[in-house]
Amino acid sequence: MNTVALAPLSIVVLFFAAAVTFVLSRREKAQRLIAFVAIVAVLAVEVTLLISSWNSGPQTVQLGGWQAPFGITMVVDQLSALMLVVSSTISLAVLVYATGQDIADDDHEVPISVFYPTYLLLLAGVSNAFLAGDLFNLYVGFEILLMASYVLITMNANAPRIRAGTTYVVVSVVSSLLFLTAIGFVYASTGTINMADLSMKLQTLPTGTQYQLHLMLLIAFGIKAAVFPLSLWLPDSYPTAPAPVTAVFAGLLTKVGVYAIIRTETLLFPSGGLSTLLSIVAVLTLFVGILGALAQTDIKRMLSFILISHIGYMIWGIALDSELGLTTVVFYLAHHIVIQTGLFLVVGLMERRGGSANTQRLGGLLKITPWLAVLYFIPAINLGGIPPFSGFLGKVGLLQGSVEVGTWQAYLMAGVGVLVSLLTLLALARVWNKAFWRPAKNAEKPTASLLRAEKDIEADGVLDEQDYKRISPTMVIPTVGLVAIGALLTVVAGPLFHFSDRASDNLRNPDLYIQAVFEDPSLTRQGYLDESLAQQNTELESQETKETSE
Structure with a gap:
């Protein structure tokens, strides 16, 4: 059996499971089991696809038997397979965490019966976006996940979440309209929306038209990826959601936008015509994001700004337009999804343990819960780029890529990247110092539970467990798992970089993608361009001959 034929299951299984869990809305345990089994099954399929893609180029599935460019094409290559596996892994951990949070809460703040089907639909949209072989199917994937x-961002329907949800919805609708408009312009210009077909036909358009279409797609994807100045919506939207929702949003949603930008720059417009613009965007995203993070006292808002800043590292690698730059982007994508999601889950535990996510109101957590201090410390220094962790390796790859390219834009990005890495470490270390190292009695506005804890500490040096909101083991286990996976990325950095290098080779050779989609090993972008130019010359000569004879 051809392994790639399993690819549609990554979407179909999740859709089916979402429908079943919706029907079983009054049976929470059944919902939980079905959601868990569905994601595990999808993860098994995606691991199979990842193994299959290790040494292969792009592979395709033509749905319904319609051949490209007329039918719906799903494409599996190293990049999409890696993104599928990483997204399902962190989604499984977040699902377990959310289940544990619901069990630990006596008031059932999150309507969990709605959570399961909606969460599965979100993952189906993400999977569809990673597998899409045409722009409209990519748009459909975006709309499903959005x-x-x-629903997820407005759960519990309190005032802050409704306000944040309103901003998020408005921005998302605007970006979707821009994307849909861009698709209309692309189809009007080329007569197709299949990305392999577009890779050939877009190069025959006038240069001005190419720049216009290129810029429209980048703006639409830039909003979804939260690059500056299109990122102002994110810090106000993500932190208000429940901890598991914030974690999966931070880990996945912006990365789908980055994935779309990679496809745009390597497949649709591989000439690198907007590299200078991307370099400027990368620098501004890096710098403005970290400045916003340093100004925050709320940990979740701080991490949201750091998320924006680190999107800049990915845009940096894309802007280099080099093999090493693209290799590092693929590596950094996998690294950042795991680390950022794990860190948000850790902050969720900190908020439950201390009663707040504001550093002004936290203190003494090191004495109260030392294991939580370790859980925060490991991904924090990883994200800050301390050797030998994967965050350091990814940044070194970008620096080396900048030196190889040697342009002023590359050196500018390298300088700002080093500074931002140091400032990221400063922001994360400041949280550790205030929340864990500082005594609880020194917090400016301690919560009631912390005040009770201080009395207990002063009385007998022992903190009573009941003074703090209970943390379910089901919340701790997936958090520990993601932190461990993040640390393990350092151990497997060599194979992962090797895999990323193969992915980069395929991304930088769009002919492989085109040949896989059309099942024609002789088809190339240059061959299509030569043929198109020859046909135009023939038509021009024929027209001139006709005019002469008349």
Whole structure:
């Protein structure tokens, strides 16, 4: 059996499971089991696809038997397979965490019966976006995940979440309209929306038209990826959601936008015509994001700004337009999804343990819960780029890529990247110092539970467990798992870089993608361009001959 034929299951299984869990809305345990089994099954399929893609180029599935460019094409290559596996892994951990949070809460703040089907739909949209072989199917994937995210971000329907959800919905609708408009312009210009077909036909358009279409797609994807100045919506939207929702949003949603930018720059417009613009965007995203993070006292808002800043590292690698730059982007994508998601889950535990996510109101957590201090410390220094962790290796790859390219834009990005790495470490270390190292009695506005804890500490040096909101083991286990996976990325950095290098080779050779989609090993972008130019010359000569004879 051809392994790539399993690819549609990554979407179909999740859709089916979402429908079943919706029907079983009054049976929470059944919902939980079905969601868990569905994601595990999808993860098994995606691991199979990842193994299959290790040494292969792009592989395709033509749905319904319609051949490209007329039918719906799903494409599996190293990049999409890696993104599928990483997204399902962190989604499984977040699902377990969310289940544990619901069990630990006596008031059932999150309507968990709605959570399961919506969460599965979100993952189906993400998978569809990673597998899409045409722009409209990519748009459909975005819309599925965005509609599900609207529900998740407004869960419990309190005032802050409604306000944040309103901003998120408005921005998402605007970006979707821009994307849909861009698709209309692309189809009007080329007569196709299949990305392999577009890779050939877009190069025959006038240069001005190419720049216009290129810029429209980048703006639409830039909003979804939260690059500056299109990122102002994110810090106000993500932190208000429940901890597991914030974690999966931070880990996945912006990365789908980055994935779309990679496809745009390597497949649709591989000439690198907007590299200078991307370099400027990368620098501004890096710098403005970290400045916003340093100004925050709320940990979740701080991490949201750091998320924006680190999107700049990925845009940096894309802007280099080099093999090493693209290799590092693929590596950094996998690294950042795991680390950022794990760190948000850790902050969720800190908020439950201390009663707040504001550093002004936290203190003494090191004495109260030393294991939580370790859980925060490991991904924090990883994200800050301390050797030998994967965050350091990714940044070194970008620096080396900048030196190889040697342009002023590359050196500027390298300088700002080093500074931002140091400032990231400063922001994360400041949280550790205030929340864990500082005594609880020194916090400016301690919560009631912390005040009770201080009395207990002064009385007998022992903190009573009941003074703090209970943390379910089901919340701790997936958090520990993601932190461990993040640390393990350092151990497997060599194979992962090797895999990323193969992915980069395929991304930088769009002919492989085109040949896989059309099942024609002789088809190339240059061959299509030569043929198109020859046909135009023939038509021009024929027209001149006709005019002469008349």
